[in-house]
Amino acid sequence: MDNHSQSPHILMIAYPLQGHVIPFVHLATKLASKGFTITFVNTESIHHQITKSQLSSSSSSGVLLGPNNKVHDIFAEARKSGLDIRYATVSDGFPLTFDRSLHHDQFMEGILHVLSAHVDVLVGKLVSTNQPVTCLISDTFYVWSSMIANKYNLVNVSFWTEPALVFTLYYHMDLLRTNGHFASPHDDNREDAIDYIPGVARIDPKDMASYLQAADTTTVVHRIIYKAFEDVKRADFVICNTVQELEPKTISALQQKQPVYAVGPVLPAAGFTKSLVGTSLWPESDCTRWLNSKPHASVLYISFGSYAHCTKDEIVEIGHGVLLSGVSFIWVLRPDIVSSDQTDPLLPLGFEDEVKDRGMIVPWCSQIAVISHPALAGFLTHCGWNSILESVWCGIPLLCFPLLTDQFTNRKLVVDDWRIGLNLCDKKPITRHEVARNITRLISGESADELRKNVKAVKGLLENALSVAPGGSSHNNLNQFIDDMIMKANIKKKKK
Structure with missing residues (x-):
C-alpha cells in the first residue's frame, strides 16, 4: 500500500475524447498500483466505441452499470493483476447513434450543459457506499468539477493532459485580453510577441492554441474554456502530464498560484508497452x-x-x-x-x-x-x-x-x-x-542526425523524471501529490 493505509477512494472522469482518455487510463492504473481504489468513469458513447473496437479480441465478462445494462468492463484484465479499479459509465446526453464528429458544436453544448447532471447522480451514489469516494480527479476542461467536489465534500483534483505552456496561456486569458492579444473587440488582435505571461518566454501569437488565435471567441468551445479556467482556479491540486525539466519556469510560475505537480509522461504502469486497458475508439490494424x-x-x-x-x-x-x-x-x-x-x-x-x-x-x-x-x-x-x-x-x-x-x-x-x-x-x-x-x-542527412541526437537527449529527461532510484522529478512529484491529497482528504473528513 506504499504506506497509504487510509488511501482515499478516487473517482476519475476523463474528457470524452481519445487523447484525454489515454492518459487518464494510465494515471488510473498507476494510482491503483500504489494501492488506491479507483472508480473510472467513461461516457457511454466512449465506452461503446472502445467496446466495439475490442469485440473481436476480448471475451471479458460484463459488469452491471445502470438499470439492466451489462457492459464489457475495460479494466477486467488490469484487475486480474490485483488493481482495485471499478468501472462506470454515464450518459453525455445524446443517443449512441448521434454523430458527435459531424455535429461537433451540438455535442460540446451537451458536454457543457448536460453531462454534469449525470455525473452528479453517479457521485451521489458512490459517496453513500461502504467505501465512499473521497477524491475527484477530473479533466481540466470540465466546467463543473468544483461544484461536484464542494457538494460532496471531495478533494478536487484537476488533471491537465497537455503541456504546462498551453495551460498557463489559458490560465492567463485575462492578461492576453487586457493586452489586446486575444478577444479584441474589433477583431484586430495584436500580432507582436507576447512577453508578459508569468513563466513564459516571448511567444508569437501564431504559437498559441487555435482557440486563442480565433477571431470568433463566442463559440461553445470558447465558453467551455472560459468556464473551465475559472473553475480550475478553485481546484485543490492540479496535476499535469509534463516533465519539470522540460518546462521548469512555466511550472514554477504556476506553482506560485496553486499546487501544481508535473507527473509526466503518464505511461502504462508496466512500462511503455501495449496497455492492458483498451482505449482505442476504432479497431486496430496489425502492422x-x-x-x-x-x-x-x-x-x-x-x-x-x-x-x-x-x-x-x-x-x-x-x-x-x-x-x-x-x-x-x-x-x-x-x-x-x-x-x-x-x-x-x-x-x-x-x-x-x-x-x-x-x-x-x-x-x-x-x-x-x-x-x-x-x-x-x-x-x-x-x-x-x-x-x-x-x-x-x-x-x-x-x-x-x-x-x-x-x-x-x-x-x-x-x-x-x-x-x-x-x-x-x-x-x-x-x-x-x-x-x-x-x-x-x-x-x-545531417538534419536527421541532429534531430535523433536531440530526441535522445529529451528522452533521457523523460526517463530520468520517472526514475525510482534515485527518485526523478515526476516520480517524486507524484508521491508528493499523493501525500498532499491524502492529507487534504483527512482534513475534509474531520470537517464533516
Whole structure:
C-alpha cells in the first residue's frame, strides 16, 4: 500500500475524447498500483466505441452499470493483476447513434450543459457506499468539477493532459485580453510577441492554441474554456502530464498560484508497452508483419490523431509529397479525417497502386506498436501531446503539421524549443514539393542526425523524471501529490 493505509477512494472522469482518455487510463492504473481504489468513469458513447473496437479480441465478462445494462468492463484484465479499479459509465446526453464528429458544436453544448447532471447522480451514489469516494480527479476542461467536489465534500483534483505552456496561456486569458492579444473587440488582435505571461518566454501569437488565435471567441468551445479556467482556479491540486525539466519556469510560475505537480509522461504502469486497458475508439490494424519486412529506421509513420480534421486538398498534397519522397510509410487515414459524411476517395487517383509494397494505409492502428518498432524512422504528426511524448520515449523525430487547439503550441516546443522536429510546411497552403523535401530532411542527412541526437537527449529527461532510484522529478512529484491529497482528504473528513 506504499504506506497509504487510509488511501482515499478516487473517482476519475476523463474528457470524452481519445487523447484525454489515454492518459487518464494510465494515471488510473498507476494510482491503483500504489494501492488506491479507483472508480473510472467513461461516457457511454466512449465506452461503446472502445467496446466495439475490442469485440473481436476480448471475451471479458460484463459488469452491471445502470438499470439492466451489462457492459464489457475495460479494466477486467488490469484487475486480474490485483488493481482495485471499478468501472462506470454515464450518459453525455445524446443517443449512441448521434454523430458527435459531424455535429461537433451540438455535442460540446451537451458536454457543457448536460453531462454534469449525470455525473452528479453517479457521485451521489458512490459517496453513500461502504467505501465512499473521497477524491475527484477530473479533466481540466470540465466546467463543473468544483461544484461536484464542494457538494460532496471531495478533494478536487484537476488533471491537465497537455503541456504546462498551453495551460498557463489559458490560465492567463485575462492578461492576453487586457493586452489586446486575444478577444479584441474589433477583431484586430495584436500580432507582436507576447512577453508578459508569468513563466513564459516571448511567444508569437501564431504559437498559441487555435482557440486563442480565433477571431470568433463566442463559440461553445470558447465558453467551455472560459468556464473551465475559472473553475480550475478553485481546484485543490492540479496535476499535469509534463516533465519539470522540460518546462521548469512555466511550472514554477504556476506553482506560485496553486499546487501544481508535473507527473509526466503518464505511461502504462508496466512500462511503455501495449496497455492492458483498451482505449482505442476504432479497431486496430496489425502492422507488425509489414514493419518486420522493412530495414531498420526506414519507415515514416503518418497519423493526425483521433480528433482533428484536415482538408481533402491537404491529404492530396501530402500523398503526392510521400510519392515524390520515395520513402516507405504507414499512413493512418481515419474514416472521418475530413468529415464523417465524406464519401469520395481522399487519396490521389492510383496512389495505392503506385506505392504497392512500400506503403501501408490503414484506418487505425496501435500507435505504440508502430512507433516502438525498430523500422520506424520518423513520424508525420498533428502534434497531439500524447503522440509527442510517445515519440520522444521511442526516440522518433517528428515532422509537424498542427491542425487544431494545443497542437500549434506543441509544435513550438518540438521545433523551436527542443529541436526534435521539423515543420512540414512553413506556411499554408502546403505543397507536395515542400512535403517531399521535409520528409527527406527528417529521414536522412545531417538534419536527421541532429534531430535523433536531440530526441535522445529529451528522452533521457523523460526517463530520468520517472526514475525510482534515485527518485526523478515526476516520480517524486507524484508521491508528493499523493501525500498532499491524502492529507487534504483527512482534513475534509474531520470537517464533516
